[in-house]
Amino acid sequence: MGGGYHNGTYDDKKGMKYIFADRGRIGKALKGRFLYLFLDYDGTLAPIARTPGGAVTPKRTRGLLRRLSKLRNCKIAVVSGRKLSGVEKRIRLKNIVYAGNHGFEVRGPGLRFEGPVPPGYKKSFAEIKAKLRERFSRIDGVIVEDKSFSLGVHYRLAAGKDMPLVKKIFYSVTGAYEKKDIVTVKAGKMALEIRPPTSWDKGKVVLWLLEKQKALARDKKRKVLPVYIGDDTTDEDAFEVLKDTGLTIFVGRPRKTKAEFYLKDTEDVAKFLETVLNIQAEALRA
Numbered sequence: 001m002g003g004g005y006h007n008g009t010y011d012d013k014k015g016m017k018y019i020f021a022d023r024g025r026i027g028k029a030l031k032g033r034f035l036y037l038f039l040d041y042d043g044t045l046a047p048i049a050r051t052p053g054g055a056v057t058p059k060r061t062r063g064l065l066r067r068l069s070k071l072r073n074c075k076i077a078v079v080s081g082r083k084l085s086g087v088e089k090r091i092r093l094k095n096i097v098y099a100g101n102h103g104f105e106v107r108g109p110g111l112r113f114e115g116p117v118p119p120g121y122k123k124s125f126a127e128i129k130a131k132l133r134e135r136f137s138r139i140d141g142v143i144v145e146d147k148s149f150s151l152g153v154h155y156r157l158a159a160g161k162d163m164p165l166v167k168k169i170f171y172s173v174t175g176a177y178e179k180k181d182i183v184t185v186k187a188g189k190m191a192l193e194i195r196p197p198t199s200w201d202k203g204k205v206v207l208w209l210l211e212k213q214k215a216l217a218r219d220k221k222r223k224v225l226p227v228y229i230g231d232d233t234t235d236e237d238a239f240e241v242l243k244d245t246g247l248t249i250f251v252g253r254p255r256k257t258k259a260e261f262y263l264k265d266t267e268d269v270a271k272f273l274e275t276v277l278n279i280q281a282e283a284l285r286a
């Protein structure tokens with residue numbers, strides 16, 4: 001433990017900077033820019049819940065999103081692994097772009113998009129779902145969630161001793177499909193997932209949304225500053241594509257990540273949203 005994290009400034013082991021360590025830096029980065037905020041949902045806007053259905057957006061965070069979404073110099077996209085409707089109903093604000101299934105489904109003002117899936121995907125998806133549901137019905141605390149484009153297996157509530165078995169079953173069912181390139185498998189926080197094998201991820205959807213924004217922008221000269229905040233491995237694709245052009249912020253204890261900065265937890269994220277809200281609102285008044 002370098003101790004840096006605990007007094008909240010700098011963790012030299014991982015080379016990450018606490019974004020509030022230098023408040024002037026946030027103001028400088030935002031100066032005169034149109035802010036495009038890309039926000040992961042679970043573990044970033046909302047604390048991780050015991051079950052995927054249990055996650056709730058904190059009132060303060062939702063209020064900040066609402067105020068930010070009304071500013072002329074700011075745009076928000078929530079980019080989640082959840083299915084689109086699941087993200088939308090947890091935030092319920094117009095004027096925000098929602099990207100579900102890691103960007104496979106996008107809906108927002110003037111936007112509607114579905115990512116490509118290969119032929120045979122839907123059929124294999126249904127087979128895998130049936131097999132996993134059958135085999136996991138005998139293990140307590142494993143939830144198989146159909147997210148329409150992807151399938152999540154959540155095992156946060158399973159007994160510790162069952163976890164190796166959960167993984168073994170998962171890979172034995174999905175292995176054959178993965179080998180034939182019909183599905184891709186990803187592991188996240190206490191969750192396993194199958195997705196279309198198409199090369200589409202949070203990084204690609206962020207770049208796609210930034211292009212759309214450029215085309216829509218009335219003031220072409222005003223530069224867009226992309227900011228991405230996320231806490232999980234699937235967010236690394238977005239950190240990677242924005243590392244030279246935006247602010248990339250990891251949420252949680254500093255670890256090996258491509259993000260440049262970190263925030264400690266979801267409350268810290270709210271504090272950051274409030275800071276940028278004040279800066280952008282002030283810029284409009286000036």
Ligand SMILES: [Mg+2]
Nearest residue numbers: 040042043232
């Ligand atoms: Mg997350």
